[in-house]
Amino acid sequence: MPKDFDHIVIGAGISGLGAAHFSTRRGLKTLILEASERIGGCINSQRFEALGGYWTEGGGHTCFNSYGNMLSILDDLGLTAQVQPKVKVGYSLWKDGKRRKVTSQLHFFEAARSIPRIFKAPKVGRSVRDYYGEVLGQRNYQDLLQHAFQAVICQPADDYPAEALFRRKPRRKDVIKAFTFAEGISTIPAAIAAQEGLEVRTGQQVAEIQRQDAAFSVRLQDGSALTAGALTLAVPPDVATQLMPAGFEAARDAISGIGMAEIETLVLAFDKSALTLPPMAGLIAVEDAFYSAVSRDFLPDARYRGFAFHFKPNALAPEAQVERACAILGTSPDRVAAQAHVANRLPALRSGHGERVAKLDTALAGTRLGVTGNWFFGVSMEDALTRSRSESDRVFGQ
Numbered sequence: 168m169p170k171d172f173d174h175i176v177i178g179a180g181i182s183g184l185g186a187a188h189f190s191t192r193r194g195l196k197t198l199i200l201e202a203s204e205r206i207g208g209c210i211n212s213q214r215f216e217a218l219g220g221y222w223t224e225g226g227g228h229t230c231f232n233s234y235g236n237m238l239s240i241l242d243d244l245g246l247t248a249q250v251q252p253k254v255k256v257g258y259s260l261w262k263d264g265k266r267r268k269v270t271s272q273l274h275f276f277e278a279a280r281s282i283p284r285i286f287k288a289p290k291v292g293r294s295v296r297d298y299y300g301e302v303l304g305q306r307n308y309q310d311l312l313q314h315a316f317q318a319v320i321c322q323p324a325d326d327y328p329a330e331a332l333f334r335r336k337p338r339r340k341d342v343i344k345a346f347t348f349a350e351g352i353s354t355i356p357a358a359i360a361a362q363e364g365l366e367v368r369t370g371q372q373v374a375e376i377q378r379q380d381a382a383f384s385v386r387l388q389d390g391s392a393l394t395a396g397a398l399t400l401a402v403p404p405d406v407a408t409q410l411m412p413a414g415f416e417a418a419r420d421a422i423s424g425i426g427m428a429e430i431e432t433l434v435l436a437f438d439k440s441a442l443t444l445p446p447m448a449g450l451i452a453v454e455d456a457f458y459s460a461v462s463r464d465f466l467p468d469a470r471y472r473g474f475a476f477h478f479k480p481n482a483l484a485p486e487a488q489v490e491r492a493c494a495i496l497g498t499s500p501d502r503v504a505a506q507a508h509v510a511n512r513l514p515a516l517r518s519g520h521g522e523r524v525a526k527l528d529t530a531l532a533g534t535r536l537g538v539t540g541n542w543f544f545g546v547s548m549e550d551a552l553t554r555s556r557s558e559s560d561r562v563f564g565q
């Protein structure tokens with residue numbers, strides 16, 4: 168039976184776009200199906216057309232020169248020369264209704280006493296609280312690190328696996344350490360999707376997948392179906408569990424029950440005259456309704472400033488979020504030039520995650536079903552692409 172495509176990828180976040188990029192470069196006829204009307208998933212440079220296209224990141228905001236797989240894609244697409252350096256501005260803490268220096272919550276003596284343990288403290292299999300409490304001290308963990316880490320992963324950090332938080336990767340010396348693009352990180356998804364030989368269909372929610380002999384059949388919510396010789400799931404773990412086709416029960420069992428953190432992101436843009444706040448990278452919240460706020464001050468604009476506040480789920484109603492964010496920024500809701508509410512989701516990994524992934528990989532071995540996402544090595548864009556690359560090599564050969 169002729170198939171519609173060589174490879175169908177489900178999900179057009181960076182994991183799925185990476186998976187599709189790698190197979191397109193192998194000369195395979197590749198299709199991405201994306202449920203929402205927008206590609207990029209957690210990468211979302213929120214553009215405000217009414218403000219002349221001014222944008223602020225509603226999700227992922229920084230790439231680093233240690234992102235080797237990302238940089239290889241940028242090289243393929245001729246984008247590496249277009250990266251923009253980020254202006255160095257610092258994060259502050261937001262504690263008890265005031266902006267404070269990050270170091271105000273650091274206990275120097277405790278840190279100095281604990282840090283030598285970093286050389287022998289085991290990281291694998293331990294929670295963030297256990298590991299960082301040991302290597303930087305319990306008080307440092309309680310007063311500073313737990314808030315900084317939850318600001319990064321936008322969820323409580325205590326029980327998150329320590330090895331999934333930061334991973335050392337080699338740096339590429341010919342590229343700026345931390346970078347973005349003139350139009351934001353969404354430049355990357357847009358360029359991957361626009362390349363020749365790769366088709367992307369948005370507004371296509373996949374409802375079911377079946378394995379039929381040597382092919383996969385994908386049924387969409389409108390009832391139509393498409394076939395491919397290979398298929399990659401690049402969706403969050405709860406969706407991957409639900410879409411896992413019959414015949415892959417061991418794979419489904421391995422990943423069922425992986426939690427997801429819901430994040431209510433509020434993106435605000437202001438005319439510069441509305442704010443007196445000095446330029447800053449963002450805020451790390453200590454016991455508040457939001458985890459963190461990230462500003463656009465790393466790439467200053469002549470007229471506007473922008474901020475994304477990442478709120479805890481169900482903590483505040485949308486209007487109350489705007490009021491709270493404005494109060495923190497020292498301004499009022501009537502000075503907001505443009506706003507957007509964005510739903511972000513990130514995996515809530517727990518200890519034992521490595522064993523789940525090992526079971527999944529055993530169940531997938533020898534099949535033409537790939538599973539990728541930001542829930543394998545860690546949550547960064549590069550972690551996601553590392554998995555997409557290794558799944559591409561497994562399914563299609565090195």
Ligand SMILES: Cc1cc2nc3c(=O)[nH]c(=O)nc-3n(C[C@H](O)[C@H](O)[C@H](O)COP(=O)(O)OP(=O)(O)OC[C@H]3O[C@@H](n4cnc5c(N)ncnc54)[C@H](O)[C@@H]3O)c2cc1C
Binds near residue numbers: 178182202540
């Ligand atoms: C606020 C925030 C800030 C971050 N900052 C950084 C940063 O600075 N640097 C960094 O490296 N990383 C950062 N990250 C992490 C990184 O952006 C994400 O982990 C990564 O982009 C996730 O990509 P993904 O493709 O795995 O998942 P997603 O982006 O979640 O993509 C999954 C896609 O699947 C689609 N989908 C779901 N169900 C279906 C279905 N049934 N059918 C079809 N499609 C479906 C979804 O609509 C979505 O587009 C940040 C994340 C957040 C939320």
